[in-house]
Every structure is written in C-alpha cells, then in structure tokens.
C-alpha cells in the first residue's frame with residue numbers, strides 16, 4: 001500500500017524534473033556567453049526544494065540564496081519570468097535588473113533570493129516575526145547553504161527565532177562544499193544540525209537526495225511550526241553535480257573544480273531524480289512511457305521560455321536604475 005496518492009507522487013517527480021531540465025537548459029547558453037549573469041546551478045539538489053515546498057501552502061513564505069532557481073520553481077514561480085530574468089530581460093521576474101541571484105515572486109510566497117551568503121536568513125526571521133504579530137498563520141522557510149553557517153547572522157537569527165518562538169523552518173542545504181572549500185577544512189564539527197541545539201531548537205539531519213524523506217520531515221516541521229511550537233532546523237545532506245558557478249567552474253579556460261572525480265561519480269549514482277524514478281517504476285506509479293511524456297512536456301515548456309526570453313527586450317538604457325534601491 002502506498003502512503004501517497006499517485007497524483008502527489010507524480011507532482012513531486014514533475015517538479016524535480018522541471019528544475020533539472022531548466023538548469024541543464026542553461027548550460028549551453030552560459031557556455032556560449034548568451035547568459036551573462038553568474039548562474040549557480042541546482043543540479044543534484046532538486047529533492048530539497050521540491051520536498052520542502054510540497055509541505056508548504058501557497059501563502060507560506062520562502063527565502064533563497066545565490067542558488068535558488070530550484071526554490072523559485074518548487075514554490076510555483078513562473079518559468080518564463082525566471083528564464084527571462086536569467087537573460088536579464090525586462091520581462092523577467094525582477095525586470096531584468098537582478099539576474100539569476102535576485103529572484104522574487106511574491107504572488108506565490110517566494111519573497112526573494114540574494115547572493116550575500118546568509119543575507120536572507122535574517123530577512124526570513126523578520127518575515128516570520130511579521131506573520132506572528134499579524135496572526136497570519138503562515139510559516140516561513142529559510143534556505144541556505146553549509147557556507148552560511150560560518151556567518152554570525154545565522155546564530156543571531158537562531159537565537160531570536162527561538163526566543164520569539166517564530167513559525168520558521170531553517171533548511172540548510174549541505175552540499176559538503178562552500179565554493180571550493182570542503183566542509184572538513186572549515187568546520188571542526190561536521191554536524192551542522194547540532195548548531196541549533198544550544199538555542200533550544202529542534203534539529204535533525206536527513207538525506208537531502210531522498211525527496212520523500214525531505215517531504216515527510218518538512219511536513220512535520222512545518223506543522224509543528226504552524227502550531228506555534230517554535231523554529232525547526234533541518235540539515236539536508238546533498239551534493240551539487242555542476243560547478244560552484246556555471247556548468248563546470250571554468251575560469252578563463254582553467255578548470256577550477258578541485259573535487260575528486262571519484263567523489264562526483266559516487267554522488268552521480270545518488271541522483272535524487274533517478275532514485276525517485278526507480279521508486280515510482282518499482283511501485284508501478286508510472287511507466288517509462290509516462291516518464292517520457294512528462295519529460296517532453298517540460299522540455300517544450302522550457303524551450304518556449306527560452307524563446308520568449310531571447311525575444312524580449314533588455315531594460316532601456318535610461319531606465320536601468322529604475323526599481324533599483326538607492327540609498
């Protein structure tokens with residue numbers, strides 16, 4: 001007996017695949033110089049955004065970081081506006097002023113991503129505080145990488161969120177590297193989830209490549225948080241299959257990804273999408289033909305989004321500072 005409906009499981013699969021196809025569709029235009037914004041691809045980490053966002057309501061809030069195409073898609077942001085933003089076009093979700101790292105789609109609760117490492121964590125805490133004061137019954141999720149745990153603001157945010165019992169879930173996407181720095185070289189204690197314990201925050205480490213596990217833990221955490229049982233911290237172990245920035249960290253012809261090839265191969269075998277696909281096939285939720293159909297539909301949607309973006313105008317020169325915050 002399956003615990004979830006066929007529709008729910010297919011939705012999870014479709015979202016993960018949509019993120020993957022979107023990310024991989026960017027590779028060629030990045031290499032050809034058609035996309036100029038730095039792109040931090042989410043390939044390999046899709047199960048986290050998908051599983052967590054599946055446990056949220058539309059009106060719940062999320063905040064992302066520099067690697068947030070997946071968070072945006074999983075929360076329901078418009079694909080055409082995402083791709084247009086990545087091409088820095090006027091039709092993008094940030095009107096082409098933001099690029100890949102400044103995404104926003106408030107209509108579905110995606111309140112923003114930004115490249116300052118740990119920069120959105122305190123904003124998420126602020127949003128959760130506002131929801132609590134207004135009695136809105138919303139939960140906020142803050143997505144950040146393992147690198148953000150070296151920033152003081154995370155610790156201040158954990159303290160304040162716990163003190164105020166805020167409806168917030170902290171989701172650390174631990175892909176074992178912060179740019180090219182392996183976690184073992186910058187943290188004496190590799191168990192990131194334990195950081196939250198001294199603040200009295202319930203905390204757990206899970207396999208971030210297992211979409212159902214992420215969903216189950218996400219759902220329980222979101223429910224507790226919504227009931228006013230304070231913040232929760234989830235550390236999701238994962239791996240990025242592409243470079244830190246761009247498809248393969250190729251800086252002026254030099255390959256700068258220092259991760260051992262064997263390590264990358266091991267993680268390729270743990271691909272969250274292939275893994276879920278095997279589960280769905282084994283449990284006869286979908287057939288290979290269904291998978292092909294889903295894939296083709298997404299590919300069509302993504303190609304269309306690229307065409308719309310390519311054919312859209314850049315912001316006008318004299319308007320380039322419009323919508324940009326000035327002190």
Ligand SMILES: Cc1ncc(C[n+]2csc(CCOP(=O)(O)OP(=O)(O)O)c2C)c(N)n1
Pocket residue numbers: 040066067115116117118144145146147148175177178179244
């Ligand atoms: C405050 C700050 N310091 C440094 C950087 C440069 N930088 C950009 S991404 C990054 C690494 C982030 O690693 P992590 O949080 O683990 O996310 P990942 O890229 O692995 O998803 C760094 C150091 C920055 N953007 N902001």
Ligand SMILES: [Mg+2]
Pocket residue numbers: 145146147173174175176177178179
């Ligand atoms: Mg990292």
